[in-house]
Amino acid sequence: KWIYPINLPERSYQFNIVKNCLLHNTLVALPTGLGKTFIAAAVMLNYKRWFPNGLVIFMAPTRPLVTQQIEACRKIAGIPQDVLVEMTGLHSQSLRDVKWKDASVVFLTPQILANDLRRGAVDPLKIVCLVIDEAHKATGNHAYVAVVRQLRLSQARYRLVALSATPGDSEAAVIKLISNLEISHLELRTEESADVKPYLPGRHMELIVVDSGSQIRDLKSKFSEVLGKSLDFLVNTGAYWERKPEKVSKYLLLRARETFHRKYPRGTHPSSAAILLNFYLAISLSHAYHLLDRNGCQVCFNYLKKITTSGSPASRATLLKSVEFRTFMSDLQLCCESGENIQKVHPKLHKLLEITLKHFHQCQEDTRVMIFSHFRESVLEIVNYLRSAGSNRLKVQGFIGQASGRDFTGLSQKQQLSILEDFRRGDCNVLVATCIGEEGLDIGHVDLVICFDAHASPTRLIQRMGRCGRKKKGRIVTLVCKGQEHENFKKSVKAQDVLFQSFMLFIMRIVYLYSIFRNKVAPYLTGSTKGASLLETSDSDSDIIGNTLTGLGLSRVAETSCLDSQGSSRDSSETLEPVDSPLKPALIRPTSPLAKSLNDSFGIDWDNVEVNIIKNVSTYFLTHY
Numbered sequence: 001k002w003i004y005p006i007n008l009p010e011r012s013y014q015f016n017i018v019k020n021c022l023l024h025n026t027l028v029a030l031p032t033g034l035g036k037t038f039i040a041a042a043v044m045l046n047y048k049r050w051f052p053n054g055l056v057i058f059m060a061p062t063r064p065l066v067t068q069q070i071e072a073c074r075k076i077a078g079i080p081q082d083v084l085v086e087m088t089g090l091h092s093q094s095l096r097d098v099k100w101k102d103a104s105v106v107f108l109t110p111q112i113l114a115n116d117l118r119r120g121a122v123d124p125l126k127i128v129c130l131v132i133d134e135a136h137k138a139t140g141n142h143a144y145v146a147v148v149r150q151l152r153l154s155q156a157r158y159r160l161v162a163l164s165a166t167p168g169d170s171e172a173a174v175i176k177l178i179s180n181l182e183i184s185h186l187e188l189r190t191e192e193s194a195d196v197k198p199y200l201p202g203r204h205m206e207l208i209v210v211d212s213g214s215q216i217r218d219l220k221s222k223f224s225e226v227l228g229k230s231l232d233f234l235v236n237t238g239a240y241w242e243r244k245p246e247k248v249s250k251y252l253l254l255r256a257r258e259t260f261h262r263k264y265p266r267g268t269h270p271s272s273a274a275i276l277l278n279f280y281l282a283i284s285l286s287h288a289y290h291l292l293d294r295n296g297c298q299v300c301f302n303y304l305k306k307i308t309t310s311g312s313p314a315s316r317a318t319l320l321k322s323v324e325f326r327t328f329m330s331d332l333q334l335c336c337e338s339g340e341n342i343q344k345v346h347p348k349l350h351k352l353l354e355i356t357l358k359h360f361h362q363c364q365e366d367t368r369v370m371i372f373s374h375f376r377e378s379v380l381e382i383v384n385y386l387r388s389a390g391s392n393r394l395k396v397q398g399f400i401g402q403a404s405g406r407d408f409t410g411l412s413q414k415q416q417l418s419i420l421e422d423f424r425r426g427d428c429n430v431l432v433a434t435c436i437g438e439e440g441l442d443i444g445h446v447d448l449v450i451c452f453d454a455h456a457s458p459t460r461l462i463q464r465m466g467r468c469g470r471k472k473k474g475r476i477v478t479l480v481c482k483g484q485e486h487e488n489f490k491k492s493v494k495a496q497d498v499l500f501q502s503f504m505l506f507i508m509r510i511v512y513l514y515s516i517f518r519n520k521v522a523p524y525l526t527g528s529t530k531g532a533s534l535l536e537t538s539d540s541d542s543d544i545i546g547n548t549l550t551g552l553g554l555s556r557v558a559e560t561s562c563l564d565s566q567g568s569s570r571d572s573s574e575t576l577e578p579v580d581s582p583l584k585p586a587l588i589r590p591t592s593p594l595a596k597s598l599n600d601s602f603g604i605d606w607d608n609v610e611v612n613i614i615k616n617v618s619t620y621f622l623t624h625y
Contacts, residue, residue, distance in 0.1 A: 002046045005077055008038065013195040017187045018042045024185035025160040027135065027178065029167045031191050032467065034199060036163040037072050040131045043161050045077040047129035048105060054128035058107045059144065061134050062436075063088045063413045064420075069133060070107040079105055087112050090413075097121050110143035117150045124154035135162035138180045139173070145180045152182070201473045203465060207489065208355075210348050212293065212481045219332060220292060226325045227289055230282040239275050240282075246293075246484045248286045253279060280315050294453045294485055295378040296346030297335040303377060304329060348479045349385050352450060355477055356386065356430065359448050360393040368423065368445060371432045372464050373452040376400050382432045382452065397422065399433035438464055451478040454489035 002022055004015060014035055020026055021043045030036050044056050058073065060066045070086055073079065085099050087108040096112070100122050110132075116122045130151075138144035151158065162181050167188075168174040177183070189196045227245045234240035240256050242248050257279045264272060284307050292300035308316055308329075319325050356369055373379050383398040397419050402410040411419070416436075420443065422428040437443065446468040468474030480486045 003049070005038070005042055005045065007078070008076070011035065011199060013189060013193075014039055014042075016195075020185055020187060021161050022046060022159070025162075025181070025183050026185045026187055027162045027164070027167060027181070027183045029164055029186070029188045031189065031196070031200070032165045032465075034189070034196055036133075036165075037069060038076050040133075040161055040163060041073040041076040041079075043159070044073065044105065044129055044131060045079060047159060048079060048083075051128040052104075053126075055103060055122070055126045056105045056129045057113065057127060058105075058131040059110045059113060059133065059147070060107070061109065061137055063090070063109060064416050065133060066107050066109060067413070067417065073107075093119075093121070110147055114143045114146040114150065117147065117154075124151050124156040127151065127156055127158045129159045130161070132160065132162045132181065135164040135181065136167050136173075136177065138162070138177055148181055203468060203474045203476055205465075206475070206477045208351060208477060208479050209486055210351055210479055210481055212483075213347055215335065216292060216297070216346070219297070219328070219335070220289070222324070222328045222331065223285075223289055223292060226322060226328055227282065227285040229322070229324075230278040230285065233278045234275065234282060237271055237275055239279070245286065245289050248282070248289075250283055250287050253283045253286060257283075277314055277318065280312065281318060284311065284315070291375060291377065293483070294346070294348070294481060295373075295375060295381065296349065297332055298345065299375070299377045299381050301329075301332045301336050304332070345381070345385060348452060348481070349382065351479055352382065352452060353386060353389055355450060356394065356448075357389070357391060359475075360391070360429075363447065366426055367429065367447045368426075369430045369448045369450065370437065370443065370446045370467050371430065371450045371452055372437065373432065373434065374455060375453075376434055378452065379432050379434055386430060386432075394430050395428050396430040396432065397428040399431050399437050401434065401436045437467070443467055445472075447472075447474055449474065449476045451476070454478055454480045454485050 002019075004010075004018060017026075017028055017030075017039050021028065021039060028036055028039055030039075040058065044058065047054065048056050058066075058069055060069050066086060066088055070084055074081060074084060083104040085103045085106045087096050087099060087106060089109065089112065091099075091112075093116075096116060099106075100116065113122070117124055130147075132138065132144055135144070138148075148160070160181060160183070162177075162183060167177055178186075191197070191200055224245045227248075228243065231240065231243050231245065231248065234256075235243055239260050240253070242252070257276070260269075260275065260279070263269075267273070269275065288300050288304050288307075291303055308319055311319075352371070356371075359369060360367065371382060373382060379398050379400055383396050386394055386396045399416065399419055400411055402412060402416075419428065419431070423431050423443065431437065431443070449464060449468045451464055465476055468476060478489060480489050
């Protein structure tokens with residue numbers, strides 16, 4: 001039997017998701033604030049009970065998240081404090097080696113687990129449950145992917161629960177995530193889902209388009225000439241493809257530079273040195289261009305001053321030789337030193353202050369405001385500007401990452417946790433954050449979220465939206481400049497809608513494929529169709545079956561949910577059948593004639609039933625249909 005925590009009010013969607021997480025490797029995609037941590041804690045509690053000598057592990061991407069989640073799970077599931085172990089980069093290898101010997105429930109960062117698995121400090125076969133927080137990060141060579149890969153190579157058998165509010169920017173990204181984490185079941189809810197809607201107070205969204213002003217437009221025009229020289233050179237040499245500064249991004253330039261390195265390793269291109277220099281200049285100058293457009297003169301000037309004093313000798317020399325650059329810097333400095341404050345700060349800052357003061361004037365009760373900005377330089381400017389407003393209602397704090405720069409010092413983990421506690425307690429009521437505040441951390445109740453800039457990624461937009469409207473109706477205001485930033489925001493909103501629709505279509509397709517596999521492919525493979533042949537199915541089903549079998553090579557297509565080998569042995573009594581092997585209760589060895597036939601015919605290893613049909617089938621199916 002399994003147990004369900006009752007120290008919090010029961011929610012039907014959480015109860016149903018927990019049931020499925022106990023039986024399948026599950027990706028749980030829930031909007032922020034709907035209790036993903038509760039679900040993980042309930043699953044961990046049961047696996048701790050079932051396997052007292054096993055390892056239950058919770059992975060989170062950052063140290064503050066690890067610290068937060070260990071306390072949250074303790075309160076939710078009531079797991080004794082003495083069995084909870086925290087491991088981060090602050091703990092030495094020798095100390096971790098001692099902790100692993102007696103560990104039972106461990107909270108850590110994925111890098112620690114990947115490293116300790118690699119050096120043999122932890123026995124992978126002891127792991128019975130693995131929870132992955134912020135699972136959308138499991139792409140490429142991320143440590144999450146490395147951990148799952150190492151466990152697979154070790155033939156470890158465990159239950160995996162992946163948590164994310166935003167599992168991907170596209171259907172392809174979700175499929176890749178499913179493959180990387182070997183997911184066999186999806187639990188997806190949006191804010192419009194019937195079973196979660198009663199628990200969402202709602203959010204009111206506003207878009208305010210700000211005119212950056214004639215002065216900034218003139219400066220952008222002059223700066224385009226400076227940036228345009230490097231872009232023209234890169235386009236003319238075939239290393240890049242875009243000449244318009246407003247359409248250039250740091251990300252695209254970095255990708256293009258990586259492509260150039262792969263195509264011409266070790267400087268084999270005759271103009272390698274010049275191309276790489278112009279890549280460096282274009283990346284730095286495009287960042288400055290967007291700072292000027294979205295954040296104003298002072299932030300842009302500070303950044304350009306930094307790269308002309310601390311950049312590479314070749315880049316400094318190139319910039320300082322440029323007449324256009326020197327002229328632009330003089331005009332920019334004049335703008336920053338002007339006595340008129342309106343010229344020194346971006347118009348968005350004035351609108352930001354107006355919205356914030358109005359909110360506190362209208363809300364006489366205790367209230368919290370959170371402001372997001374993409375750039376650290378902008379966060380620092382916003383904090384200083386709001387503090388200089390002279391309002392005793394505004395208690396402002398900046399919230400940035402731990403890395404330090406030339407002109408600013410990052411926040412330590414202790415400082416970050418202290419600021420969050422101040423915000424929850426009310427000693428700080430305006431929190432200005434970079435992307436570090438977008439995901440995972442328990443910020444507390446927020447009434448107003450202001451996005452100082454717009455991001456083209458729907459993931460970033462969804463994460464920011466999730467910060468407010470948890471206990472009562474919230475308000476989200478996005479400030480954008482006319483032009484490219486406004487276009488980016490519209491793309492982000494459209495991509496968000498398309499993404500949700502894509503998720504639903506994805507699930508419908510998988511469900512349909514399960515039906516085809518269970519009802520037609522499996523009987524056909526086992527010869528249990530009683531004389532019926534593949535050709536007796538409909539033409540469309542026949543094509544799907546034939547192409548699926550061809551694409552899969554007729555091997556390793558078994559996943560317990562599609563063969564009904566688990567569900568058939570369970571009813572609503574919530575009792576798990578006993579097992580006669582060290583398999584977990586959720587990994588019962590199938591005993592149906594169909595399962596035995598498949599095992600005999602194709603040598604499927606039923607001891608490793610986590611080889612799942614979604615991983616093997618969905619990519620092929622979605623590619624062809």
